[in-house]
Amino acid sequence: MRDVPGDTIAAIATAIGPGGIAIVRITGTAAVLTADRIFRGARRLAGASSHTVHHGHIIDLTGREVDEVLATVMLAPSTYTTQDVVEFGCHGGAMPARRVLEVCLDAGARMARRGEFTERALLGGRIDLVQAEAIADIVSAKTRRGLEFALGQLEGALSKRLGLLREELLVFRAEVESLIDFSDDDIESSTLTAIAELGHTCACSVDLLLSDCAVGAAVREGVSVAIVGRPNVGKSSLLNALLRRERAIVTAMPGTTRDAIEETIDLEGVPVRLIDTAGWRSTADPAEAEGVARAQAAAAGADVVLLVLDMASGVTNDDKVIAGQLDRQRTVVVLNKRDLVPRTNGDCGLKTVDLFGTGAAGTTSRGETEKASRVKAVEVSALRAEGLVELQRAMSVAIFEGTSVSAAPAVTNVRHVDALRRVGQAVRRAISLLEENGPVELAAIEAADATSSLGEITGETTPENVLQHIFERFCVGK
Ligand SMILES: Nc1nc2c(ncn2[C@@H]2O[C@H](COP(=O)(O)OP(=O)(O)OP(=O)(O)O)[C@@H](O)[C@H]2O)c(=O)[nH]1
Ligand SMILES: [Mg+2]
Incomplete structure (x- = not known):
């Protein structure tokens, strides 16, 4: 990797707009000198001890006062960027920070690029790339869980697991490479088996990391849940009930919703995009027909479909036709309007309904047909906001397929997943070569490929353009 560039960079580190304070941040080998040039206080910043705060004013090069500030001096190497850092806490609002930044630039600093402060932390070896990406995730976290995962990743939870895998891979690679010095005839098959076994250990570790992916990706990227069903069963009412506000239009007329409506809720700390759709039916109205086509596409x-049924009318043939077009594994059946149905004692929120049954011949026994066609359904009343807790529980089971959402640290990033898959594939190819008595040189190349793919995750072997792309996700000043 490159060395940390020494030039002085500056940026506004807080959001632009009205606020209590705004922070302008400077870093680089001459950061303190640059700051000192424009700061007038009781003491000079040059020569100040590390991690000290100084009251004073920013003065532009013509000697005019720009703002009253608190300057925080942090000296290398215990700083965000590993270089000297000075932060000016100026008055909030767009103008003071902008003026202070201008004066910093006049004094010789260069405007920082997006994520350049964090990039220096990476180049300075204070954090690895996984942790740098965690910082971007913390800034953009939309839910509590997303923030917790990102914080765990920043603290090095994932880096530590990747570090262990790296050690396993290095041992495997060294063992494979040690075979190259021997001629094929001199290598005992028991040696090959033992080394292949080391490869299997690596492959298992990769699989374990990858098995966290589904949960990790859900937490980070969010999941989508489409609400579908016949017209008038209460899909829009259900969306409103889950959002706890009247977002979608609800009327007693079938065919009210045309365009899909999307809103996000927080389900156990995971962002869930709810999509209310048009009721499925065949219709001559071109606008409604387009709505139905969009509902089917949604x-x-x-990721998960809520199929809404109307308890008052019971399961109809149209419901079964719709159910037939859905992927059963990803479907949660919702029985709405339970307030319209007289209740008997002992009724609970969960029922089973015969939704996938066709009564078709060819099944071995009646019992089996029934069992296969009946599915669990959650009873709710969107109108009275009843049964929603049970519904949300059923949704999270469907989303996480029983995996515990709290299982951190997970691999949450598509880039990591892609690289890990390549690590696994290379290791498996190396194992096959060993087990099938293939050329050990080729096995060694595969083992080396695996290590280099792993290095891409932590930043050791990440191509420069990928790095650039990652830091473009950051804000200026981070
Ligand atoms: N009693 C009762 N009525 C409900 C319930 N949920 C919805 N409704 C009523 O059912 C009618 C249709 O509700 P919507 O939410 O518009 O139904 P929809 O499925 O979105 O209908 P389309 O958009 O036309 O497909 C309205 O009159 C709602 O007030 C419920 O839980 N109980
Ligand atoms: Mg609707």
Whole structure:
């Protein structure tokens, strides 16, 4: 990796707009000198001890006062960037910070690029790339869980697991490479088996890390849930009930919703994009027909589908036709309007309904047909906001397929997943070569590929353009 560039960079580190204070941050080998040039206080900043705060004023090069500030001096190497850092806490609002930044630039600093402060932390070896990405995730976290995962990643939880895998891989690679010095005839098959076994250990570790992916990706990227069903069963009412506000239009007329409506809720700390769709039916109205087509596309593209039925009318043939077009594994059946149905004692929120049954011949026994066609359903009343807790529980089971959401640290990033898959593939190819008595040189190349793919995750072997792309996600000043 490159060395940390020494030039002085500056940026506004807080959001632009009205606020209590705003911070302008400077870093680089001459950061303190640059700051000192424009700061007038009781004492000079040059020569100040590390991690001290100084009251004073920013003066521009013509001697005019720009703002009253508190300057925080942090000296290398215990700083965010590993270089000297000075932060000016100026008055909030767009103008003071902007003026202070201008004066910093006049004094010789250069405007920082997006994420350049964090990039220096990476180049300075204070954090690895996984941790740098965690910082971007912390800034953009939309839910409590997303923030917790990102914080865990920043503290090095994932880096530590990747570090262990790296050690296993290095041992495996060294063992494979040690075979190259021997001629094929001199290598005992028991040696090959033992080394292949080391490869299997690596492959298992990769699989374990990858098994966290589904949960990790859900937490980070969020999941989509499409609400579908016949017209008038209460899909829009259910969306409103889950959002706890009247977002979608609800009327007693079937065919009210046309365009899909999307809103995000926080389900156990995971952002869930709810998509209310048009009721499925065949219709001559071109606008409604387009709505139905979009509803079908939304159901096909969603991670989970809520199929809403009307308890008052019971399961109809149209419901079964719709159910037949859905992927059963990803479907949660919702029985709405339970307030319209007289209740008997002992009724609970969960029922089973015969939704996938066709009564078709060819099944071995009646019992089996029934069992296969009946599915669990959650009873709710969107109108009275009843049964929603049970519904949310059913949704999270469907989303996480029983995996514990709290299972951190997870691999949450597509880039990491992609690299880990390549690590696993290379290791497996190396194992096959060993087990099939293939050329050990080739096995060694595969083992080396695996280590280098792993290095891409932590930043050791990440190509420069990928690094650039990652830091473009950051804000200026981070
Ligand atoms: N009693 C009762 N009525 C409900 C319930 N949920 C919805 N409704 C009523 O059912 C009618 C249709 O509700 P919507 O939410 O518009 O139904 P929809 O499925 O979105 O209908 P389309 O958009 O036309 O497909 C309205 O009159 C709602 O007030 C419920 O839980 N109980
Ligand atoms: Mg609707």
